[in-house]
Amino acid sequence: MKSKNTVSAQHGFLQRMLLTPYSIWAILFIVVPLFFIAFYAFTDSQMHFTLDNMRKVFTYRTSQDRSMPYYVMVFGRSFKLAVISTLICLLLGYPFAYRIAHASPRVQGVLITVIMIPMWMNFLIRTYAWMVILQDKGILNGGLGLLGLGPIHVIGTETAVIIGMVYDYLPYMILPIYSVMAKMDNRLLEAARDLGCNGFGVLRRVIWPLSLPGVISGVNMVLIPSVSTFYISQKLGGKMKLIGDEIEEKYANFDFNGAAAIAFIMMVLLLVVMALLQHRATKRSVA
Amino acid sequence: MKKLLSVLLCAAMLLSVGWMLSACGDNTVTLNVYNWGEYISDGSEGSLDTVKAFEAWYQETYNQKVKVNYTTFASNEDMYNKLSSGAVSYDVVIPSDYMIAKMIEENMLLPLNFDNIPNYANIDENFRGLNYDPDNKYTVPYTYGVVGIIYNANVVDEADAQGWDLLWNEKYSGQILQFNNPRDAFGTAQYKLDLNVNSTDKADWDLAYEELKKQEPLVQKYVMDEIYNMMEIGEAAIAVYYAGDYFTMVDAQAEDVDLRFYYPDRTNYFVDAMCIPSCCKNQKLAEIFINYMLSEEPAIANAEYIYYASPNSVVYNSPDYQEEMGEEAMDILYMDVANFKTLYNQYGFLNQSNEMLEYISELWHKVRS
Amino acid sequence: MKTLSRIYTGLILLFLFAPILILIIFSFNGSSSTAVLNGFSFQWYEELFHNSNILEALRNTLLLAVSSALIATVMGTAAAVGIFRLRSKYLRAALDTVTNIPMINPDIITGISLMLMFVFAGRLFGLTNSLNFGTILIAHVTFCLPYVILQVLPKLQQMDKALPEAAMDLGCTHLRAFFKVELPELFPGILTGMIMAFTLSLDDFVISYFTSGPGFQTLPVLIYSMTKKTVKPTIYALATIIFFVILALLTATNLIDSDTNKAMKQARKKKETRKQAAA
Numbered sequence: 001m002k003s004k005n006t007v008s009a010q011h012g013f014l015q016r017m018l019l020t021p022y023s024i025w026a027i028l029f030i031v032v033p034l035f036f037i038a039f040y041a042f043t044d045s046q047m048h049f050t051l052d053n054m055r056k057v058f059t060y061r062t063s064q065d066r067s068m069p070y071y072v073m074v075f076g077r078s079f080k081l082a083v084i085s086t087l088i089c090l091l092l093g094y095p096f097a098y099r100i101a102h103a104s105p106r107v108q109g110v111l112i113t114v115i116m117i118p119m120w121m122n123f124l125i126r127t128y129a130w131m132v133i134l135q136d137k138g139i140l141n142g143g144l145g146l147l148g149l150g151p152i153h154v155i156g157t158e159t160a161v162i163i164g165m166v167y168d169y170l171p172y173m174i175l176p177i178y179s180v181m182a183k184m185d186n187r188l189l190e191a192a193r194d195l196g197c198n199g200f201g202v203l204r205r206v207i208w209p210l211s212l213p214g215v216i217s218g219v220n221m222v223l224i225p226s227v228s229t230f231y232i233s234q235k236l237g238g239k240m241k242l243i244g245d246e247i248e249e250k251y252a253n254f255d256f257n258g259a260a261a262i263a264f265i266m267m268v269l270l271l272v273v274m275a276l277l278q279h280r281a282t283k284r285s286v287a
Numbered sequence: 288m289k290k291l292l293s294v295l296l297c298a299a300m301l302l303s304v305g306w307m308l309s310a311c312g313d314n315t316v317t318l319n320v321y322n323w324g325e326y327i328s329d330g331s332e333g334s335l336d337t338v339k340a341f342e343a344w345y346q347e348t349y350n351q352k353v354k355v356n357y358t359t360f361a362s363n364e365d366m367y368n369k370l371s372s373g374a375v376s377y378d379v380v381i382p383s384d385y386m387i388a389k390m391i392e393e394n395m396l397l398p399l400n401f402d403n404i405p406n407y408a409n410i411d412e413n414f415r416g417l418n419y420d421p422d423n424k425y426t427v428p429y430t431y432g433v434v435g436i437i438y439n440a441n442v443v444d445e446a447d448a449q450g451w452d453l454l455w456n457e458k459y460s461g462q463i464l465q466f467n468n469p470r471d472a473f474g475t476a477q478y479k480l481d482l483n484v485n486s487t488d489k490a491d492w493d494l495a496y497e498e499l500k501k502q503e504p505l506v507q508k509y510v511m512d513e514i515y516n517m518m519e520i521g522e523a524a525i526a527v528y529y530a531g532d533y534f535t536m537v538d539a540q541a542e543d544v545d546l547r548f549y550y551p552d553r554t555n556y557f558v559d560a561m562c563i564p565s566c567c568k569n570q571k572l573a574e575i576f577i578n579y580m581l582s583e584e585p586a587i588a589n590a591e592y593i594y595y596a597s598p599n600s601v602v603y604n605s606p607d608y609q610e611e612m613g614e615e616a617m618d619i620l621y622m623d624v625a626n627f628k629t630l631y632n633q634y635g636f637l638n639q640s641n642e643m644l645e646y647i648s649e650l651w652h653k654v655r656s
Numbered sequence: 657m658k659t660l661s662r663i664y665t666g667l668i669l670l671f672l673f674a675p676i677l678i679l680i681i682f683s684f685n686g687s688s689s690t691a692v693l694n695g696f697s698f699q700w701y702e703e704l705f706h707n708s709n710i711l712e713a714l715r716n717t718l719l720l721a722v723s724s725a726l727i728a729t730v731m732g733t734a735a736a737v738g739i740f741r742l743r744s745k746y747l748r749a750a751l752d753t754v755t756n757i758p759m760i761n762p763d764i765i766t767g768i769s770l771m772l773m774f775v776f777a778g779r780l781f782g783l784t785n786s787l788n789f790g791t792i793l794i795a796h797v798t799f800c801l802p803y804v805i806l807q808v809l810p811k812l813q814q815m816d817k818a819l820p821e822a823a824m825d826l827g828c829t830h831l832r833a834f835f836k837v838e839l840p841e842l843f844p845g846i847l848t849g850m851i852m853a854f855t856l857s858l859d860d861f862v863i864s865y866f867t868s869g870p871g872f873q874t875l876p877v878l879i880y881s882m883t884k885k886t887v888k889p890t891i892y893a894l895a896t897i898i899f900f901v902i903l904a905l906l907t908a909t910n911l912i913d914s915d916t917n918k919a920m921k922q923a924r925k926k927k928e929t930r931k932q933a934a935a
Binding site (some may be wrong): 288317319321323324325326329330331332334338339356357358359360361365369372373374375376377384417511512513514515516517519520522524529532535538540565568 | 687688690691692699703706708709712734760771774775778779781783784785786835868869870871872873877878880881882883884885886887888890
Binding site (some may be wrong): 122247 | 798887
């Protein structure tokens, strides 16, 4: 008869084997494509090595009197809007996730589905609908007019793009935070209260640190699509262009190498940002 | 909630498996068609569903099942990117003139065998041998159109509504919409300045660029499909677009909006034509499809749906069609049809060299930044 | 406090559903406009059911979402189990990093990079039709995988490690121990992962746009291509129908749930009274 240890070791070995399909898949379709981006970013249309694409991204100016290289400026704008949207999503989504996590199981189920319903409907037409709401002669101003207020000019401004981003990605913030909070042990909160923490203290010292993993993945899931979007800015941003628009325009102008160069830089930037965020979070949760 | 979703997933799965099975069948040939979005009669308002009708007609005539895979693209450049990647195989594509010229130059199109397209006789002499395909070897025109100016008469003074200047009129700053594609946008400036739209002299393009840059502060937005919403509700007052689409907007305009239309003196004539790309798998079938699209019923249905002018004489000579469209639409859509060839060859877009294309997209990028 | 929380919930829901309300209203528009209301009609619903293009795109979208969710769920669950059993720290770190890549990479980059690779591979092998249902499926599975893995891994960590061992001591085979003991423990995580994968695939536009070819167009790609001619309320009608179908199913399952809950409570009560009677 086999000893207990070998049986469970065998079990572990068999289960490690389950990794094989995913490993192959991940190498073929996750790792290798990244090399294609890098390859195109550092070659010209004749497939010769060049740094020109990269140099262009960092030095191209639309006119001499601009203080900043053009793409650096667009990168800055995209990150600015994405960060603002992410913060607003966090501000709006965090209490909402808390609210769901503390409802009865049945209400939890309903609220989660309700939040996911918009995601099941096409995001292109939802964005289109925002255009109709936010236009100068749109529904928002119509409503304000009835109240004797307004009109306000939103469409074509950065505010409109932020509204679009917050709307499209808010569920991506709520869901991960909720799933962490739902697992939180309520006895911890009670204990903290018993030990004399006030409401804010409980939030700051107990709930917030425990929910950090959810917050991090929420930030991840909102920040990244916001930085790279091109449809939202096209429809709601008036004449404004974001970095996603620039990549798409290069693709449409048959400049795959230029598109890859911008994409490559964006990829590296995001990797750095997310690594920093993760690092700080783990440090804090350890402390 | 989870139960609900699992129920949904199962239902979707069953449905899709069912659909898959129903789509299969032996002895079926497939035809891959690539066209603009919303650019074929699709069976709305009791009209003909052209693709379905072709499938039925083909089965009846040739006693063989055909499955048309009909997919759509957003721009000529999109279509070109997919085709030139070599990773797709389409049998029929319907791009615009300048893109056709580019594709012919790059050997991306097959010469047609007109023996299989007897209905080509329906195409008037005026629409044959146009600049983009001078020897009439590769293309069969599908629609044509003219670019014009649409304005809201409740905002714009009648006196100002003349020529290209309206698009540059500072009085209407912030109310003007310009094309969001380089070729059409540069065209407006070039016609305004009476430049050759196919000039290979960079200095000419620089002039047009200056003009567009001058216009930029006045422009509310660079648009394609957003134009419909914005003009219908009065969000903008002046726009430049394709003639037939004006009628779509008028039909849906708000009560306080009064849209009007006119052609400036020089303007763009464009043709979208059916062609067979070199990746085609079944040329004969593709030609049969093209021929079918030229026959009376589908051609009229398409022309009524798309609302652009048709180069097909069976269409524009049909009393039913003329009645359906109405006198105003016929006048605007088919303006100067007798002189089409001359006008087109003077004002239509041709292909540019890759170097020029790069230069143009650089200029366009500068306009918008 | 309670009213405040209610108002807040209401406002968030209003924000999330305002555009959907707009879609519903305009799906009944009398004209083709999506900005100006001109009377009431059902014409767009009628058109929807005659429009083979839209219906086929809908079918494709569902087919793709279901198959990519299924594949990603099976492969992702297997991967999570494997990752959990890994003993090498470095291998584990490497796999974690790779798993994170599709989540950290913007979809435009995932899309373009996969397209470049498919095109290259197609040329290498001399294929003329390398962009097809297969490539779009691969792309969707790829970006869904991490979400499944990250849902299943925590459940594995929560699971009692002694459980499968106990089962095997009692004579279960490895396979049986896995399916009968471990899998049920993981099930909630697997289901959540599958739902997320399904949702993400359904809503994806950018990756499909770059990796799709002839013969397989999804709804978002079809809608995006309506640039020269605009989006008609037909699409809105479709969205409205989807919305009400989900709503109806939601209500139905909730009713069933509460019925079963009630029945279970009653059953429990009966048992207790019987117990008491027996005592």
